[in-house]
Amino acid sequence: MKKVKSHISVIRHSLSHIMALAVKNLFGEKVKFGVGPAIENGFYYDFVLPGKLSSENLFQIEEEMRKMIKENLKFEKKEISITEAKKMLKNQPFKLELIEELKKNKEPVIIYAVCPPEIGNWKLEIGNCFVDLCRGPHVESTKEIAPGAFKLTKIAGAYWRGNEKNPMLVRIYGLAFETEKELKDYLKLSEEAEKRDHRKIGKELDLFSFHEQGPGFAFWHPKGTILYQELENFIRRENKKRGYQEIKTPIILKKDLWLDSGHWEKFKENMYFTEIEGEVFAIKPMNCPGALLIYNEKIRSYKELPLRFSELGLVHRHELSGVLHGLLRARMFTQDDAHTYCAPNQLTEEIKNMIDYALNVYKIFGFDKYDVYIATRPEKYIGEDKIWREATNALKESLENKKIKYEIKKGEGSFYGPKIEFDIKDAIGRNWQMGTIQVDFSMPKRLGAFYIDKDGKKQNPVMVHRAILGSLERFIAILIEHYAGSLPFWLSPVQILILPIGENHLKYAEEINAKLRENGFRSEINAENETLGKKIREGEIQKIPYILIIGEKEIKENKINVRKRDDKSQKLQTLENFIEEIGN
RNA sequence: GCCCCUUUAGUUCAGUGGUAGAACAGUGGUUUUGUAAACCACAUACGUCAGUUCGAUUCUGGCAGGGGGCUCCA
Numbered sequence: 315m316k317k318v319k320s321h322i323s324v325i326r327h328s329l330s331h332i333m334a335l336a337v338k339n340l341f342g343e344k345v346k347f348g349v350g351p352a353i354e355n356g357f358y359y360d361f362v363l364p365g366k367l368s369s370e371n372l373f374q375i376e377e378e379m380r381k382m383i384k385e386n387l388k389f390e391k392k393e394i395s396i397t398e399a400k401k402m403l404k405n406q407p408f409k410l411e412l413i414e415e416l417k418k419n420k421e422p423v424i425i426y427a428v429c430p431p432e433i434g435n436w437k438l439e440i441g442n443c444f445v446d447l448c449r450g451p452h453v454e455s456t457k458e459i460a461p462g463a464f465k466l467t468k469i470a471g472a473y474w475r476g477n478e479k480n481p482m483l484v485r486i487y488g489l490a491f492e493t494e495k496e497l498k499d500y501l502k503l504s505e506e507a508e509k510r511d512h513r514k515i516g517k518e519l520d521l522f523s524f525h526e527q528g529p530g531f532a533f534w535h536p537k538g539t540i541l542y543q544e545l546e547n548f549i550r551r552e553n554k555k556r557g558y559q560e561i562k563t564p565i566i567l568k569k570d571l572w573l574d575s576g577h578w579e580k581f582k583e584n585m586y587f588t589e590i591e592g593e594v595f596a597i598k599p600m601n602c603p604g605a606l607l608i609y610n611e612k613i614r615s616y617k618e619l620p621l622r623f624s625e626l627g628l629v630h631r632h633e634l635s636g637v638l639h640g641l642l643r644a645r646m647f648t649q650d651d652a653h654t655y656c657a658p659n660q661l662t663e664e665i666k667n668m669i670d671y672a673l674n675v676y677k678i679f680g681f682d683k684y685d686v687y688i689a690t691r692p693e694k695y696i697g698e699d700k701i702w703r704e705a706t707n708a709l710k711e712s713l714e715n716k717k718i719k720y721e722i723k724k725g726e727g728s729f730y731g732p733k734i735e736f737d738i739k740d741a742i743g744r745n746w747q748m749g750t751i752q753v754d755f756s757m758p759k760r761l762g763a764f765y766i767d768k769d770g771k772k773q774n775p776v777m778v779h780r781a782i783l784g785s786l787e788r789f790i791a792i793l794i795e796h797y798a799g800s801l802p803f804w805l806s807p808v809q810i811l812i813l814p815i816g817e818n819h820l821k822y823a824e825e826i827n828a829k830l831r832e833n834g835f836r837s838e839i840n841a842e843n844e845t846l847g848k849k850i851r852e853g854e855i856q857k858i859p860y861i862l863i864i865g866e867k868e869i870k871e872n873k874i875n876v877r878k879r880d881d882k883s884q885k886l887q888t889l890e891n892f893i894e895e896i897g898n
Numbered sequence: 899g900c901c902c903c904u905u906u907a908g909u910u911c912a913g914u915g916g917u918a919g920a921a922c923a924g925u926g927g928u929u930u931u932g933u934a935a936a937c938c939a940c941a942u943a944c945g946u947c948a949g950u951u952c953g954a955u956u957c958u959g960g961c962a963g964g965g966g967g968c969u970c971c972a
Contacts, residue, residue: 349971350971350972351971351972352968353969353970354970354971358970360971365919366902367902368902368903369903373916408972409972410971412971412972413972416972417972423972424972425972427970446972447972448972449972450972468902468903468966468967469901469902469903469967470901470902470966470967471899471900471901471902471967471969472901472967472968473900473901473967473968475971476968476969476970476971478899478968479934480899482900483901483968484901484902485901485902485967485968487966489969507916513964513965517909520907523962524964525963526962526963526964529962529964577915610916625904634899634900635899635963635970636899636966636967637899637968638899638964648921664922686932700927735921748942786948787924813932813933815930815931815932816930816931817930818930843928843929843930843931843932844935844936845930845931845935845936846931846932846933847931847932847933847934848931848935848936849933849934850932850933850934850936851933851934851935852934852935853936854933854935861933863932863933865931865932866932867932875932875933877933882934884933897907
């Protein structure tokens with residue numbers, strides 16, 4: 315299948331070759347080359363280098379690249395025989411491996427050369443050229459590349475062909491755009507993203523922390539706990555509205571259950587275990603088997619279906635240490651999970667309800683733009699092919715019925731079933747994977763779940779797994795980054811900060827505080843011996859939605875002075891009036 | 899887990915082969931303040947275990963934590 319490549323991806327790909335040439339010039343003939351594709355926003359190339367690479371080297375390489383670009387180097391293409399190719403690249407083990415593969419697939423061997431103009435291409439014996447096995451296409455000449463529109467950004471390790479059994483290569487990443495301005499804009503966006511990093515803001519706002527004693531496990535501070543609980547309350551209310559019944563299941567369950575469910579076989583590298591009285595228990599990485607035990611507690615009638623169990627389920631997954639990333643990738647988290655059991659003919663309706671539910675929730679947080687995917691059967695799976703087709707079709711049908719566009723993510727489904735994934739776009743245009751809806755015909759059968767149908771016959775229900783927020787931890791991380799810490803009023807740990815100007819105003823401030831608290835608001839007084847300006851600054855840094863200033867004037871008029879976080883406006887009003895305003 | 903980088907006070911950052919300095923935060927005091935940082939004083943740190951060395955926070959190595967990457971395929 316041939317894809318038409320956009321000009322920018324041709325530029326990016328060409329830059330990766332120029333970088334390879336620069337690396338060869340600087341490090342000599344001993345460099346072994348991996349591959350160097352164009353990627354989103356730039357390119358990379360993988361090498362085995364004779365020495366160590368430091369960030370200063372990036373600078374050098376970049377300079378070398380600029381120099382070459384200005385020389386208007388030409389890219390030239392040639393098709394050669396396998397034998398020729400092997401001879402030409404005899405010192406390049408990775409390339410030889412690729413040539414073997416081309417041979418196996420009966421594909422033509424195409425090489426590209428980029429050489430300095432005074433040498434001319436194909437006089438390879440002279441050196442200074444970089445010849446690479448490459449399907450192309452490339453720019454004709456480096457004059458098509460703006461020397462200021464690219465930047466080498468980082469050095470990383472990457473396994474040859476992405477497989478951890480293969481050797482590790484050094485990967486150099488670069489950013490590249492058509493114009494310098496686009497590069498600058500992108501760098502600005504990255505800077506903005508860095509400012510919004512939930513790990514940084516979480517510390518600044520005193521929401522949560524991580525400790526050496528529990529890598530990957532978040533500790534929630536008082537303020538973070540408020541945020542967490544408000545979100546729990548929210549999702550509980552929404553669940554109730556839609557007919558879910560909340561359950562709670564144990565986090566440690568015997569090995570046998572996990573063997574039966576299929577988790578043992580497919581998921582055990584990610585599970586924690588413990589031994590009690592000589593028996594192996596697993597700490598749950600998912601909530602489904604536990605929920606099924608409740609389902610199986612009694613004989614279910616078709617009249618009960620669809621039966622919707624929701625659970626704020628605490629799960630533990632042993633993620634590799636290298637993939638941990640604050641709250642976005644933690645080893646312990648709470649899913650806003652639910653499992654609904656339905657008859658096959660109820661399935662699409664149930665999925666459609668869940669889609670509505672999810673999109674509705676995202677909208678509340680200002681996530682109006684989203685992409686939808688269907689992730690299909692992975693390599694490790696349980697259940698028959700026919701059932702997978704049926705389940706996947708149910709997901710497709712539901713989306714099509716709702717006229718929602720989707721794309722397929724091949725092989726990215728769960729081991730027990732295909733899923734719909736919602737990817738939302740945040741305030742600065744980044745995508746985040748959120749909720750999922752997963753259809754599962756296998757696990758109910760494996761764990762012996764059934765209901766009695768109209769004809770008095772036993773049937774296996776279809777189980778639909780779904781999470782709207784995904785995990786509370788991850789969702790909070792996304793919210794923090796989306797709002798850059800300025801959480802909406804209802805989620806703010808401290809909603810109102812009251813600042814008496816002098817000692818004489820403290821009593822009135824305390825009255826105001828008491829009334830606000832009586833009305834269910836989270837308010838605080840800062841009566842510290844500091845200037846007003848400083849206390850306002852602290853309140854702003856803490857992203858508190860409202861700051862009330864209390865002084866002579868306010869006491870005299872029996873009013874409060876309200877400073878709003880979002881527009882820094884000031885307004886003199888009565889407390890009643892203010893409560894009414896924020897009450898909605 | 900693997901590769902590269904990294905770890906100095908609560909935080910952000912200086913710095914040194916002879917055990918460290920700032921800013922903010924903290925504590926005490928002065929000041930009683932009108933919309934994003936008043937003033938003075940005090941206290942607080944070299945992740946951990948080894949090695950090299952007369953001497954290590956500094957150099958080397960192990961371990962632990964943190965950051966980036968390991969999906970994009972000539």
